[in-house]
Amino acid sequence: TTMQIKPTLDHIPVFELSEFDLPEIQTNNTLEYGENPVSKASVLRKEITNVSDEFLQRWHEHGDTLEKFIKDPQLQKNNLEMGAMWFGRNQKFRWNHSDSPRVLQDLPGFNMDPHLDNRAVFGVVIVNLKDNPAGSGTTILDQFRKKQIYQGPTEKGTGILLFNNWNTWHMIANNSEEDRLVSYYTLSIDHMNIDN
Numbered sequence: 001t002t003m004q005i006k007p008t009l010d011h012i013p014v015f016e017l018s019e020f021d022l023p024e025i026q027t028n029n030t031l032e033y034g035e036n037p038v039s040k041a042s043v044l045r046k047e048i049t050n051v052s053d054e055f056l057q058r059w060h061e062h063g064d065t066l067e068k069f070i071k072d073p074q075l076q077k078n079n080l081e082m083g084a085m086w087f088g089r090n091q092k093f094r095w096n097h098s099d100s101p102r103v104l105q106d107l108p109g110f111n112m113d114p115h116l117d118n119r120a121v122f123g124v125v126i127v128n129l130k131d132n133p134a135g136s137g138t139t140i141l142d143q144f145r146k147k148q149i150y151q152g153p154t155e156k157g158t159g160i161l162l163f164n165n166w167n168t169w170h171m172i173a174n175n176s177e178e179d180r181l182v183s184y185y186t187l188s189i190d191h192m193n194i195d196n
Helices: 051-072 074-079 082-084
Strands: 004-009 013-020 030-031 043-049 100-104 111-115 121-128 139-141 148-151 159-163 171-174 179-189
Touching: 004 051, 004 148, 013 082, 013 121, 013 148, 051 074, 051 179, 074 082, 082 159
Parallel strands: none
Antiparallel strands: 004 013, 013 159, 030 043, 043 100, 100 179, 111 171, 121 159, 121 179, 139 148, 139 171
């Protein structure tokens, strides 16, 4: 089956992914802490560093599908914000096959405050690697960071493609008793191949 990509809200460049099937991840291997051991959040977020070649190969096959979607001129017609943000530059996007996603395990109580990503980030892909706790999907908030306007799915093989924009304030909260396990990948503006 091919991964499915569908829009969520007209004016917000966030798309829901499904049928993003990936091989199982072993979570009992080396876990590394995030880059900032000082913050409480990073103690509750661990990174699994050894993923199989099979996992990476499957990930990049889905990446090819995402590349086609991002490069399609229809994207900026269908989503006004994409047109305003990138004005056709998205058609130069290239998926990077030599890059790996981060596999993140968020322990109970993990919280990431509402934020926008930095300007070097074009977008992010977040995929659930198991049936994650209800309510632990990435939450999109209104521009005043008060109201939840969308929450990403939590079932295994689903996820979101979020384009970094003024109206994609997002946060994560795992208020459950179990771990959240996701694959997280940053699309940077370097993927835009501006030169050619």
